[in-house]
Amino acid sequence: MxxxxxxPGELLWFALLGAGxxxxxxxxxxxxxxxxxEVYNLTRExxxxxxxxxxxxxxxxxxxxxxxxxLGDVWGxxxxxxIGRRGHLVAIxxxxxxxxxxxxxLNHPLRLALYAIISPxxxxxxxxxxxxxxxxxxxxxxxxxxxxRGWTRTAFISGLAGFFAAITAHSNLGAVFGLxxxxxxxxxxxxxxxxxxxxxxxxxxxxxxxxxxxxxxxxIDLSPQYKEFMYTMGKLQALFLGILLxxxxxxxxxxxxxQPPEKYEATMALLTGPLAFNFWFFExxxxxxxxxAIVANRRTRTVFGVMLASLLSTIGIFFMRYDLVxxxxxxxxxxxxxxxxxxxxxxxxxxIAIVVGAxxxxxxxxxxxxxxxxxxxxxxx
Amino acid sequence: MKNKRFxxxxxxxxxxxxxxxxxxxxxxxxxxxxxDNYRNWVTEEPLRGSYPNLGQNFAPGQCMQCxxxxxxxVCPTRATGVNPDGIVFVEVKKCIGCKYCMTACPYNAxxxxxxxxxxxxxxxxxxxVYQGQIPACVETCPTKVRxxxxxxxxxxxxxxxxxxxxxxxxxxEMGTKPYLFYII
Ligand code: SF4
Ligand code: SF4
Numbered sequence: 357m358x359x360x361x362x363x364p365g366e367l368l369w370f371a372l373l374g375a376g377x378x379x380x381x382x383x384x385x386x387x388x389x390x391x392x393x394e395v396y397n398l399t400r401e402x403x404x405x406x407x408x409x410x411x412x413x414x415x416x417x418x419x420x421x422x423x424x425x426x427l428g429d430v431w432g433x434x435x436x437x438x439i440g441r442r443g444h445l446v447a448i449x450x451x452x453x454x455x456x457x458x459x460x461x462l463n464h465p466l467r468l469a470l471y472a473i474i475s476p477x478x479x480x481x482x483x484x485x486x487x488x489x490x491x492x493x494x495x496x497x498x499x500x501x502x503x504x505r506g507w508t509r510t511a512f513i514s515g516l517a518g519f520f521a522a523i524t525a526h527s528n529l530g531a532v533f534g535l536x537x538x539x540x541x542x543x544x545x546x547x548x549x550x551x552x553x554x555x556x557x558x559x560x561x562x563x564x565x566x567x568x569x570x571x572x573x574x575x576i577d578l579s580p581q582y583k584e585f586m587y588t589m590g591k592l593q594a595l596f597l598g599i600l601l602x603x604x605x606x607x608x609x610x611x612x613x614x615q616p617p618e619k620y621e622a623t624m625a626l627l628t629g630p631l632a633f634n635f636w637f638f639e640x641x642x643x644x645x646x647x648x649a650i651v652a653n654r655r656t657r658t659v660f661g662v663m664l665a666s667l668l669s670t671i672g673i674f675f676m677r678y679d680l681v682x683x684x685x686x687x688x689x690x691x692x693x694x695x696x697x698x699x700x701x702x703x704x705x706x707x708i709a710i711v712v713g714a715x716x717x718x719x720x721x722x723x724x725x726x727x728x729x730x731x732x733x734x735x736x737x
Numbered sequence: 738m739k740n741k742r743f744x745x746x747x748x749x750x751x752x753x754x755x756x757x758x759x760x761x762x763x764x765x766x767x768x769x770x771x772x773d774n775y776r777n778w779v780t781e782e783p784l785r786g787s788y789p790n791l792g793q794n795f796a797p798g799q800c801m802q803c804x805x806x807x808x809x810x811v812c813p814t815r816a817t818g819v820n821p822d823g824i825v826f827v828e829v830k831k832c833i834g835c836k837y838c839m840t841a842c843p844y845n846a847x848x849x850x851x852x853x854x855x856x857x858x859x860x861x862x863x864x865x866v867y868q869g870q871i872p873a874c875v876e877t878c879p880t881k882v883r884x885x886x887x888x889x890x891x892x893x894x895x896x897x898x899x900x901x902x903x904x905x906x907x908x909x910e911m912g913t914k915p916y917l918f919y920i921i
Contacts, residue, residue: 392834393771393851400773400848403836463834463854471814471831482837483813537807537911538843689845690798693781 365573373720380713383706384460392463397704402685406703407461409678410711412529414454414718415489416551416677419526420559421447422496422518424592429503430515435588438581439563441731444500446566446722451493453718460710481532488525495521504729526551533684541611541622541684550603557596558673561647561666564589568663570726583659590662594651597669601644618687625686625698626679634675643672741822742888743802743861744916745872746898751880752795754779758874758883762799765862765873769852776800776846776859777874797882799859799874800825800846801907801915808838808847816855822887823916824863829855843911861885888916 387395398405425443428436459465468486477483495518502511530548537543564586571578578586610616611623626635647665650656686698703711725731762768762777777799785792802825809817809825816831817838827838832855839847839856850857862872866885870876875885886895895918898904904918 391851393849400839401845403839403849463832463849465833467831468814468833468835471816471833475815475831477810477813477815479810480813480837482811482835486813532837536811536841538841685840689843690778690780693783693793 369573369723370720373716373723376712376716377720378713379709380711380716383709383713386706387460387710395704395706397702397707399699399701401688401699402682402701404461404681404685405701406678406681406707406711407457409674409681410714411454411458411461412681413674413677414450414457414714415526415529416555416558416673417562418447418451418454418496419522419552420555420557421450421562422492422522422559423556424559424563426515426519429499429511430519435585438585439567441500441503441729442566442570443559443563444496444503445725445729445731446562448493448496448500449718449721449725450562451489451496452721453714455489456717457710457714481528481535484528485525485532488521488528492518492521492525522555523552526555533680536684538689539684540616540618541687542680546607550607553596553599553603554673554676557593557600557669560589560593560596561669561673564593564662564666565670568659568666578659586659586662587657590651590657590665593662593665593669594648594657597644597648597651601648604639604644621687621698622683625683629698630686630700631679631683634679638672638675639679640672642668643676644669647672738820738822738867740889742916743822743824743866744886744888744895744918745861745875746884746886746895746904746918746920747797748882748884748898748920749794749796750920752779752797752882753880754781754795755879757877757879758797761873761877762859765865766857766860767852768857769850771851773848774850775848776857796919797874798844798846798907798917800842801844801913801917802859802861804914804916805912807841807843807911807913811837811841813837820863824861824866825858826860826863827856827858829853832856843908843913844915 383395392398396405421443425436425439425447427433428438429440462468472483472486495514498514499511499518502508502514527548530551533539533542534544534547567578567582567586567589571582608623608627611619625631647669650661650665682701686700688695688697688699756779759775759777759779763775766776768774768776777797780796780798782794782796785794802823804823806817806819806825809819813835814831814833816828816833817825818828819825834849834855836849836856839849847856847858849855862870865872871885875883884894884898886893888896888899890896898920899918902920904920906915906918908915
């Protein structure tokens, strides 16, 4: 049995996670007692809030981690085998956290399991979302087990299946938004593609964070192999962030050009409206530009630099999800005299507590997993 | 009901914004109290003209019972369905509360009913209609803005109104093919 919490730093870490999880659990209990309507700040006009955004954030993370970590075991890039076990494990944990978060947003998660099977609607992207992520989850579990046991052949096959499942499931998640004709800001084939690109940026960032903090927590220096890995992640991140920036710009232009109704208002909500601070500060500066500047420059692309860039872009990507989900619903569907031109939504304390709880739970599960599994061994040296 | 296609034709020029329809609907369908809870509404359109020659139009609305239903398409569990007569309904026990249909509806016709724990919306009072009555909002309207009937019957009042007057639908560009017609 591994021992837990000996170092003061570790105690503090568990105390923090514990506090986060308690806050989340308290909010969950309140919701179960009082009902969604009382506790969440969602409205008829904005029915999807920060929990949907958080769900998206976690599954983006999972997809990204899966895609990046399969570079080693599936696609044969030797350098990436060091992250194989950890990457897939965290992909499983982030996916589970995502499921947990969306379960808190659905009013009847249990009904979903029943009626998705006995009364499925194959036209519904949410039906596909459940099915594809379910399949993806199975692939991840098989692949992680195979990596742990050293079954290279099964690892390869399940890894390959998982890679395609990740892409299919995740682009379909983009389609959950992209197939809503009524929501001009989301509608179109852009989101399914954009979701994949942002998953790559997310995955590269998280992989680097895992490697860095895992060594930091154990007070061990990075071996040359891991250092090399961090530099590679830095370069990859520069590439992914560059592509992401390109996508963000091309997301904005059609929203401005010719002022298309509703799409324009939502785009302006991001650029100059209520979401402008989120957009410019979190999404653009923290999420893309500063990290890109750090990893694109050879002098700042150090181990610490790559970690910092990853941390910033992860925070930025969270806001990217939030802004996307909210901006798409801000334009009222029905105009009337005296009604606001843009609707507003501010997450309630309980909603925020659930987000904090989800994050803490995910980190807690990961910390425990590090103690119980040998995530280091098994890769080809 | 087979071989029927229910619709409402509205003469908005007669609407006096009394909101009797909204009240009648709430009572008829046990719609819970609360800002977000309503099946039908009356939109106040912008003021026209300048003082003292002012005018204003009011447009009552509710679920448009679309022929091309985005709400029905997206529902993962088929909780939302469409009857052969065109009435769009929600089956309470199948609704998982994902609210996907709410984001899909271009008319904001749906809300989450905390009492039934399912998404709720106008059903043209199908429980009344299937017993030969007319919807509560239609029955209660003091100025007879609303006319309800079967478009497959050429002799029905809705068919005659549509033949006689030019009409429009809300957001035709959405391609939802609504069955609420507004006399121009
Ligand atoms: S108005 Fe909205 S809820 Fe009613 S049928 Fe059309 S899309 Fe569905
Ligand atoms: S909220 Fe209910 S009716 Fe609407 S899409 Fe989800 S399951 Fe279907």
